[in-house]
Amino acid sequence: MNFLSEQAIFEFIDSALAEDVGTGDHSTLASVPPDAINKAQLLVKDEGVLAGIALAEMIFSRVDPDLKMEVLIPDGIRVKPKDVAFKVHGRARSILTGERLVLNCMQRMSGIATLTTTFNELIRDTGCKLLDTRKTTPNFRLPEKWAVSIGGGVNHRFGLYDMIILKDNHIDFAGGIKQAIESTRNYLEKHSLSLKIEVETRSLKEVEEVLNTGGIDRIMLDNMSPELMKEAVELIARKYETEASGGINESTIRSYALTGVDYISCGALTHSFKSLDLSLKAF
Template sequence: MLSTRHIDTVVGAALSEDAPWGDATSEALIPAGAVATARLVAREAGVFSGGAVFEAAMRLTDPAIETRVDIADGAAFEAGATLAWVTGPARSVLTAERVALNFTQRMSGIATLTARYVAAVAGTSARIVDTRKTTPGLREFERHAVRCGGGRNHRFSLSDAVMAKDNHLAVLTAGGRDLTEALRAVRASLSHTTHLEVEVDRIEQIEPVLAAGVDTIMLDNFDLDALRQGVALVAGRAVVEASGGVSLDTVAAIARTGVDVISVGALTHSVRSLDLGLDIDPIAP
């Protein structure tokens, strides 16, 4: 759940970046007393995310701007739909426009793409989750957008769980140390509430990892046959996560192998912002 405090911090920084000494164009062209009404309009269909962020961009630019968002986060919309209205000092509306759109377009793009992945695995038990491959400083916004699209969140940060990947294991087993014993020592050192996940990239690593009592095992860059074999070997002893090589073209087949979780970095690192526009409207809502 996005907090107002975090939204205001991030949006405030973006507004300061975009207009550090004011909006030279609006101040030069627009009369000081002019009032504008504008609509947030969808140029294409999608799933909405970022209503509170859009409102914050307007409010923090000028408290005199009135904003009404007509669609809930997570709701689908068609091209041409009016998603929100703003009314207020014209200079302020124009100053806030780009920051408000940048956030809402990106968040709605993430929600829309996530919804496509979720739809692709419908009928299976697999969950679509995001990764830490997020835009620095915008992780909370982007992960909120994933939830709006029906996806789930992986660990939020490095502080939230123990997740041993290939480089961790290389250091942990340096000098010939036994993998199972090394992971058992890790397990014993952790609180009972701390989740332990381990990444493997070869079938033969699965049994030694499971023997250490891990909670989740990640099968990284396994092909479909190897994923099916891995799921059979795990046999319910841990949550099975598939990662690597996941796209809209491959995700359904991956889900049908029986994995529990599919992590998709593309939800946030390769997403296309949705086409939304702010149109000045002569008629108030």
């Protein structure tokens, strides 16, 4: 299933609303007349890259199809304090019920998009692509990975089911690189599955083992210095795609991109971001 399909997004929204609203938004039901019609606007209080506008439209529509949202700043645009990103008009009760879910999503998504853009700008001229990881918040992976793509990053596998990555523990538990790869290929053939195989390596010796075994699609170069990684990339000689991984941050990402790797995966995009300060206010 495409993780950004309409069905997947609505399932996420419905689950989030059920968690928040429960038996009813009693604060709103108790204080706001049912026929009250009002307007609110999203105020930006930080500098960064806006993300989650499209999701906000879907949330408000799911809460109340009669709510009308006027988008003033689309996803992926840099914003600053006092900018107004959108206006929403309709039943006051509906606006209030959807408010917190919209803000929770957009603040986090904008923080991720901002950090992704920052990292991406550091390697834009290298030809290397920036990937996210599965280091995401449980039940919030969909908007987090969506935000990475808004920030110019590339989504890695969404879950355990859509790509095989044989990491150090898989390899150690399987008895070695050769055993792990051969067992995986047999498994895929037996179950008629067509999944790409990536193998994590921690040394030049392990890179050589993967090259000697073959039958994979990408080699992950994990926790190597830029100097060692450059050697590994030269050894692989573009026979397979290459991916740098392991604690890469804003100060080191460019040195890794310059080694010639095809991809850099960075867990920090979805676990070390700072949420953007946003506020929904009546006007």
